[in-house]
Amino acid sequence: MKQAISVVGARPNFMKVAPIHRAFARYASSWEHNIVHTGQHYDAAMSDSFFADLEMPHPKWFMGVGSGSHGEQTAKIMVGFEEICLESRPDCVIVVGDVNSTVACALVSVKLGIPTVHVESGLRSYDRSMPEEINRLATDAIVDEHFVTEQSGLDNLIREGVDASRIHFVGNTMIDSLHYALPKAARCEILERLGLAHQGYCLVTMHRPSNVDHPEQLSMLLGVIEQVSQVRPVVFPVHPRTRKKMQELGITMPPSVYLIDAVRYVEFLALMRSAAVVLTDSGGIQEETTALGVPCITARTTTERPSTCELGTNVLVEPSADAILHAMAEFDAGRHKSGFIPPLWDGHAAERIVDLITAHYS
Numbered sequence: 264m265k266q267a268i269s270v271v272g273a274r275p276n277f278m279k280v281a282p283i284h285r286a287f288a289r290y291a292s293s294w295e296h297n298i299v300h301t302g303q304h305y306d307a308a309m310s311d312s313f314f315a316d317l318e319m320p321h322p323k324w325f326m327g328v329g330s331g332s333h334g335e336q337t338a339k340i341m342v343g344f345e346e347i348c349l350e351s352r353p354d355c356v357i358v359v360g361d362v363n364s365t366v367a368c369a370l371v372s373v374k375l376g377i378p379t380v381h382v383e384s385g386l387r388s389y390d391r392s393m394p395e396e397i398n399r400l401a402t403d404a405i406v407d408e409h410f411v412t413e414q415s416g417l418d419n420l421i422r423e424g425v426d427a428s429r430i431h432f433v434g435n436t437m438i439d440s441l442h443y444a445l446p447k448a449a450r451c452e453i454l455e456r457l458g459l460a461h462q463g464y465c466l467v468t469m470h471r472p473s474n475v476d477h478p479e480q481l482s483m484l485l486g487v488i489e490q491v492s493q494v495r496p497v498v499f500p501v502h503p504r505t506r507k508k509m510q511e512l513g514i515t516m517p518p519s520v521y522l523i524d525a526v527r528y529v530e531f532l533a534l535m536r537s538a539a540v541v542l543t544d545s546g547g548i549q550e551e552t553t554a555l556g557v558p559c560i561t562a563r564t565t566t567e568r569p570s571t572c573e574l575g576t577n578v579l580v581e582p583s584a585d586a587i588l589h590a591m592a593e594f595d596a597g598r599h600k601s602g603f604i605p606p607l608w609d610g611h612a613a614e615r616i617v618d619l620i621t622a623h624y625s
């Protein structure tokens with residue numbers, strides 16, 4: 264029996280791994296698939312509820328590394344994951360996305376000579392001040408096989424000298440999860456609970472260090488959100504990082520901004536699919552809104568997911584008051600993209616990945 268291990272650590276990883284786990288079930292006679300959770304995210308709303316919503320099994324290993332500086336967190340993950348790899352000797356390690364857990368585990372498994380693959384490979388913002396960009400570059404420099412979600416991923420890897428035979432354009436496993444969970448989202452009652460009407464509100468998320476760690480930038484953004492809420496109510500599920508900064512600054516918001524804690528996956532999908540418009544600085548939400556056909560304004564100077572702008576509903580704007588309010592005014596005037604779905608975002612990416620892994624490493 265062969266064994267593959269997938270690594271999850273932070274919120275955006277769970278929905279990328281759940282469909283991979285399901286796809287391995289088709290090879291149950293020859294492959295065992297296990298999940299390791301580093302514990303980078305540990306709050307129930309940031310972690311546990313995702314396992315329930317995505318019907319993922321409990322991880323076989325939970326490392327419980329928690330928060331810390333990047334060096335500390337990455338180092339703790341490496342120490343823990345090395346022990347797991349030495350003990351269980353997997354035939355393949357699967358890392359996803361661009362969080363600290365991704366690069367930490369890739370470094371460990373590649374150095375142990377374990378075949379290592381990266382799901383969501385090749386994305387580049389070309390902004391090295393983003394921790395995720397360093398994680399992406401370092402991971403892609405060392406892994407054996409690259410699974411890409413969009414054309415830019417393929418182009419970037421070729422430009423960086425990766426052999427074309429190791430790059431596989433398979434689509435987007437996060438969109439597999441979206442397809443899987445949408446029926447549950449349709450039954451979820453969060454809109455009723457918050458008293459919201461379909462397409463009657465703006466959904467906001469903000470958690471990038473560049474937007475929330477500097478008091479002036481965060482105050483400016485919250486002022487913009489307050490202005491946006493004068494046109495239609497704003498629902499703002501607050502990431503723990505942002506919550507902490509807001510508390511430090513003593514910032515409060517008017518009742519037209521529904522400040523709620525980070526919500527579980529199915530609830531967030533429900534909020535996204537019924538939003539009139541989404542304002543975010545997230546990576547993944549740019550893709551999910553494109554898949555749902557919901558207009559999205561991304562307050563960042565760069566995106567590592569250009570297909571969401573070129574093909575989808577996403578508009579990238581400077582994270583400044585003028586630029587965001589201008590984009591909102593354009594939306595209010597009915598000038599927004601309807602977009603279409605990027606190639607292979609069809610709900611079957613994980614099956615393609617697992618077919619390739621099992622063929623390659625059998």
Ligand code: UD1
Nearest residue numbers: 273274275303304305306309330331362363394395503504
């Ligand atoms: C991480 C990822 C980022 C991803 C984001 C989604 C890296 C470098 N960044 O950023 O790519 O978009 O997750 O959420 O890996 N905290 C809690 N409870 C938790 C998790 C975090 O309270 O369950 C708080 C802690 O105070 C922590 C802070 O949030 O210090 C930041 O968490 P961390 O995992 O370091 O980074 P994120 O900002 O969540």
